[in-house]
Amino acid sequence: MQARGALSVSGASVLLLALLVVVPIAVLLAAWQQEQWATWQHLLDTVLWQLVGNTLFLVIGVTIGVLLLGVSLAWCVATQEFPGRQWLQWALLLPMAMPAYVLAFVMVDLLDYAGPIQTFLRQWLPALPGFSARHPLWVVITLSLVLYPYVYMLARLAFEAQGRAVLEQARILGDSATSAFFRVALPMARPGIAAGLALALMETLADFGAVSIFNFDTFTTAIYKSWYGLFNLQAAAQLASLLLLFVVVALWLERRARSRARYSEIGGRQTLRSRPRLAWGVTLFAFSVLFLAFLMPVSRLLYWVIDHGLMQLDARFLNLIWRTFLLGTMAALLVLMLAGWLAWVKRHQSSPAVSAAVRLATLGYALPGSVLAVGIMISFSKVEGWLADLGAGIALVSTLAALLLAYVVRFMAVGFGPVENALQQVRPSLVEAARTLGATSAEVGRRVYVPMMLPGLLTALLLVGIDVMKEMPATLLLRPFGWDTLAVRIYELTAEGEWERAAAPALTLVVLGLVPVIVLTRRRPVRLSRSRPA
Amino acid sequence: MRAIALLATAVVTLSGLWACSEPATEEELVVYTSRNDHLIKPVFDAYTEATGVKIRYITDNAAALTARLLAEGERSPADMLITVDAGNLWNAADKGLLQPVESQVLAANVPAALTDPENRWFGLTVRARTLVYATDRVDPAALSSYEALADPAWKGRLCLRTSKKVYNQSLVATMIQRLGEEKAEEIVRGWVANLATDVFSNDTALMEAIVAGQCDVGIVNTYYFGRMKQDNPQLPLALFWANQDTSGVHVNISGAGVTRHAPQPEKARDLLEWMTQPEAQKLLADRNMEYPVNAAVEPADEVASWGDFKADDLNVSVAGALQVDAVKLMDRAGYR
Numbered sequence: 001m002q003a004r005g006a007l008s009v010s011g012a013s014v015l016l017l018a019l020l021v022v023v024p025i026a027v028l029l030a031a032w033q034q035e036q037w038a039t040w041q042h043l044l045d046t047v048l049w050q051l052v053g054n055t056l057f058l059v060i061g062v063t064i065g066v067l068l069l070g071v072s073l074a075w076c077v078a079t080q081e082f083p084g085r086q087w088l089q090w091a092l093l094l095p096m097a098m099p100a101y102v103l104a105f106v107m108v109d110l111l112d113y114a115g116p117i118q119t120f121l122r123q124w125l126p127a128l129p130g131f132s133a134r135h136p137l138w139v140v141i142t143l144s145l146v147l148y149p150y151v152y153m154l155a156r157l158a159f160e161a162q163g164r165a166v167l168e169q170a171r172i173l174g175d176s177a178t179s180a181f182f183r184v185a186l187p188m189a190r191p192g193i194a195a196g197l198a199l200a201l202m203e204t205l206a207d208f209g210a211v212s213i214f215n216f217d218t219f220t221t222a223i224y225k226s227w228y229g230l231f232n233l234q235a236a237a238q239l240a241s242l243l244l245l246f247v248v249v250a251l252w253l254e255r256r257a258r259s260r261a262r263y264s265e266i267g268g269r270q271t272l273r274s275r276p277r278l279a280w281g282v283t284l285f286a287f288s289v290l291f292l293a294f295l296m297p298v299s300r301l302l303y304w305v306i307d308h309g310l311m312q313l314d315a316r317f318l319n320l321i322w323r324t325f326l327l328g329t330m331a332a333l334l335v336l337m338l339a340g341w342l343a344w345v346k347r348h349q350s351s352p353a354v355s356a357a358v359r360l361a362t363l364g365y366a367l368p369g370s371v372l373a374v375g376i377m378i379s380f381s382k383v384e385g386w387l388a389d390l391g392a393g394i395a396l397v398s399t400l401a402a403l404l405l406a407y408v409v410r411f412m413a414v415g416f417g418p419v420e421n422a423l424q425q426v427r428p429s430l431v432e433a434a435r436t437l438g439a440t441s442a443e444v445g446r447r448v449y450v451p452m453m454l455p456g457l458l459t460a461l462l463l464v465g466i467d468v469m470k471e472m473p474a475t476l477l478l479r480p481f482g483w484d485t486l487a488v489r490i491y492e493l494t495a496e497g498e499w500e501r502a503a504a505p506a507l508t509l510v511v512l513g514l515v516p517v518i519v520l521t522r523r524r525p526v527r528l529s530r531s532r533p534a
Numbered sequence: 535m536r537a538i539a540l541l542a543t544a545v546v547t548l549s550g551l552w553a554c555s556e557p558a559t560e561e562e563l564v565v566y567t568s569r570n571d572h573l574i575k576p577v578f579d580a581y582t583e584a585t586g587v588k589i590r591y592i593t594d595n596a597a598a599l600t601a602r603l604l605a606e607g608e609r610s611p612a613d614m615l616i617t618v619d620a621g622n623l624w625n626a627a628d629k630g631l632l633q634p635v636e637s638q639v640l641a642a643n644v645p646a647a648l649t650d651p652e653n654r655w656f657g658l659t660v661r662a663r664t665l666v667y668a669t670d671r672v673d674p675a676a677l678s679s680y681e682a683l684a685d686p687a688w689k690g691r692l693c694l695r696t697s698k699k700v701y702n703q704s705l706v707a708t709m710i711q712r713l714g715e716e717k718a719e720e721i722v723r724g725w726v727a728n729l730a731t732d733v734f735s736n737d738t739a740l741m742e743a744i745v746a747g748q749c750d751v752g753i754v755n756t757y758y759f760g761r762m763k764q765d766n767p768q769l770p771l772a773l774f775w776a777n778q779d780t781s782g783v784h785v786n787i788s789g790a791g792v793t794r795h796a797p798q799p800e801k802a803r804d805l806l807e808w809m810t811q812p813e814a815q816k817l818l819a820d821r822n823m824e825y826p827v828n829a830a831v832e833p834a835d836e837v838a839s840w841g842d843f844k845a846d847d848l849n850v851s852v853a854g855a856l857q858v859d860a861v862k863l864m865d866r867a868g869y870r
Contacts, residue, residue: 046865112739113731114746130748134732215696215735217870228597229703229861231625374601381605388609397606398592476594477602481564484571484593492570492593496822497736497758 010345011354017338018360020409024375025244025367027382028237039226039235048222055219057136058143058211059201065144066200069289070151071193075181078159079167081273082282089156090517092286095293096149096463097513099470099487100142101209102506105499106297107142108133108213139216143204145293150203151196153459154417158192159185161425194254195417201250202366202413205243209472219243220368233374240371247366251359298510304503312504320505324469324485325512331407332415332465338408339415339460343423362413369410370473376406377477398480406474411467415460422456462516469512486512563801565591566599567616569788574616577817581808587801596622603631608795613802616658616790619700621707623655623789624854632791635803643810643828647849648787655791658809659818660825662845663701663784665774666759667751668744679777680705680753680784681713684724692728693740693749697864701755704853705784706860711852712781715863722867733870738762741771760823760836775843782846786853787827788818 076082077089095103110117111133121128162185170180186193208220219239227236276282346358364372380396387394396402426449434444472487479488486509493502567574571593578589594602596617603610603626615626626632632654640649640656648657665677676687683692695702709718730749734740737758744752756773763769775783790809792802808814815826820834832838 042862042865046862108735108739112743113748114739114742119746132732212696212698213735215698215733215870221698225698225861228595228700229698230858231628233597233601370598374598377602378605381607381609384609385607397602473598477598479592481590481592488593489571492572495568495595496570496573497738498570498761499736499738 010341011349011351011357014342014345014354014357014361017342017408017412018357020405021360021362021364021412023379024372024409025237025241027378028234028371028375029241036232036235036238039230039232040238042230043222043226043235047217047225051217051219051222054136054217055205058140058204058216058218061137061140062143062147062200062204063197065140066148066151066197067193069144069148070196070200071155071186071189073148073286073289074152074155074159074189075185076282076286078156079185079273080279080282081275082279082286084283084287085273088283088286088290091290091294092152093149093517094290094514095146096153097466097510097517098146098294098297099209099490099506099509100146100203100207101213101494102301102490102510103146103293103297104139104142104210104213105494106300107138109499110296110300111138134214134216136216139211139214142210142214143207145289146210147200147203148289148293150199150463151193153463154192154196154421155189157421157455157459158189162188192421195421198251198254199365199414199417202247205247205366206368208368208370223368223371227371236371237375240367243368244363244366247363248359298507301503301507301510304500305507308500308503317504317508320484320486320489321508321512323483324487324509325515327403327407327475327483327485328465328469328512328516331404331411331468332461334404335408335411335415335464336419336457336460339412339419340423340457342412342416343420346420347423358416362416364409365411365413367410368473369471370477372410373406373474373477376402376409376474380478398478400480400483403475403478403480403483406478407464407468407471410471410474411464414467415464418456418459418463419453422453422460425456426452458519462519465516466513469509561586562588562590563613563798563805564611565589565614565616565805566603566612566793567591567593568596568599568618568622569593569616573818573821576821577809577814580814580817581805584808584813585804587805589805596626600626600629600631603793604629606795610793610795611797612793613796613798614790614792614805615655616788618661618786618788619704619853620657620787620789620850621700621704621854621857623650623787623791624851624857627652627654627791628854631794633794633796633799635792635806637803637807639807640810643807643830645827645829647847648785648789648827649849650791650851651849655789656806656810657787657789657827657850659788659815659822660827660845661701661786661788662756662825662843663705663753663786664756664776664843665751666741666744666754666771667774668747669770669772671747672750674772674774677751677774677776679780680709681721681777683728683751683753684721686724686728688728688751690728690730691750692725693730693743693752694725694733694869695737695740695753696733696735697861697869700857701786702753703857703860703864704786704850705753706864707853707856708781708784708846708848710856710859710863711848715859719863719867722864722869726867726869744771745769756837756840757823760840764836773840775841777846778844781848782844785845785850787850788824 073092077085109115112118113130115133118130166184166188167180170184175183206220208224211218211220223236223239226232226239342358342361346354377397380402384394384396430448431444434448439447470487472491475485475487476491486505489505490502574591578591582588599615603612603615615632617623627650634653636653644656648660667674667677697703706718706722709721731743734743737754740752741754741759741762743749759771759773777783790806792799792806796802809818810828812828812831815828815831819826823834823837825833825837
């Protein structure tokens, strides 16, 4: 048991982290006195309902898409044996390194009337009617392809953790294989699947880059229309906070639905994989997903880079790579530490205030990046002003610290999920057992926490690192002079419509994202299932 | 423990890096710009070479840079804002972020229609937005104006870019100014009725659609056409200068203004003046195939080959003043 004073300090620190998310929104909303009604009225009269409808369509579509892809692939990889499983199990994570806007552009480019596919079809089947590359279904497919890895990754961890014993018991008790999957395996994996789905949907709601390439108008479109088109940042912030409210309610409903059920895993992790009759079919399915979400866009980028001969590996470009990598690493470590702290406090102090604060601290991911970035920038600027008034002229905006803090606010949810899951793996009874056997705190940390949590921590590190390297709006707005990244360069080129020129930095970004994926997958199987000699 | 070691490393790295991001010195100008790094850097490099004055710059989109200037207020390190589209400059000036600059040089080099009436921002390059058509399917004699594209004769033959792009917002804003809101809305509705397919998210895709035969005519910025033509000299597309018998081709600018709280306003003014001189004008315009704002400077050969045109002589600040109306109008008309 900790002392009372320590408790309040840790509680306060969690509250502080929650404030980091709340303050930027509050600052934007603070301008209520200004008249925003005209903007609201206009949106209500014209486009708003259509946009809400579109957004719901997208959310439902992406939910179905990422669940179908993520869960089925995770299940196959975790419980089935099929050709190529060894490399597909990690290769299926690769689409995570593919920014949604890049895949969106490649998709539109390929599928458009003027693109290669329709041109080919017209040549051979002139009677075939053309189709629009901007159909909402393509948006759903594109986002599902880049976002399914969240579900796949967390669901696979859950399926692998279940072990065979539970399923076998279900079969012994008379369930068919299908029914055992739906009645036992799936519900037990639900927390992991839900966590992955939540990340995918938050990213969907916040997305602006990919949907605007398809010119598919969502709620985010209304936010940017208010800001860029109608010069009304306040109305944009109000819309953004509505979006946030929607996410809060959705998360709350999910938790409520889940709280009735409690799952505890039993037994070991010996996963004996069965070989299905259609093993090659599974391989084909997994490979197709990998092809569409990763190999196809990468080869398209590669084609552009070669075709235009635009890969200039000069000092400036190397500098971009280095800065991108540095920011990704630093931010990921920082998020990991803070997420670990949040999870730790939440575990040892389950007061409603603490859990509410933890939930708040992980909401930044659902906000459109630019809006959050501006909120953070304004908050820093205000603090800077107060400090200046007090005679301490310290620059905050466009310092590295500000940028890293912005990443923390935005990506806390991404790091927190896996870290919390990892911490939950360390059941208190294990710690108690270790202590009973005479282990010191340091030893418990080294021999129980670290090895058990390592996969989860690395997962968090990977997810956050990749997300930070792909991040655009906050990097653009808050970076110190000279801290251009690959994403910044991609933005600059695409803003001028020079997509082919953007292929070089985009491809480099993808390759850079692969580094952590490969590191992670090399380390994953380490010492997980080995039982420690007493 | 490992976590503590990590933390210590991070803190040391951070404080080290913090120290690196030192403030601008006396010899440096700070510019916020929405112009692409590869377009603006050669210009700044040339200036540094010519004058010894170093320039630090941050690129971002105009809305974000405007919000940043607004938040920083008096403490802003920025001396100058460079961005594209008069609407964005108008908005920055409207929010009190730019200061008037009285300069003979600027008055001589920049036409009045491309300058803020209160001298808070000045055009640097001109971008024309006009009609483009398929040379194998459209007789240029059938084309005349933006307005005429609303005619039912073009049903199913028109391609447009999204109304969310500021270029189209500015075009519609000038139509509101010229023709009145009612007439402008009628025209935009006519466009929407004539669309061959969903609106495009960029001009290049739009032109590719015309080449592929999805539609016959569209509205684009000329430099996108120039880029495509450069890649493919046989491109079966041509520009048509719109509204030559009436208001003239819709033009917009990339432009700059000295910020309200510029730490070094005189130096910023020097840079602004230099950018309207021939050497800088060539650098600014040619790289992106835009038109120099300074009439004494010839455009690049490729650009000149598209022919001369009469430009709309409305002051471009109209694009800003009426942008909100234009956006609302296009929403009402169902132009996505």
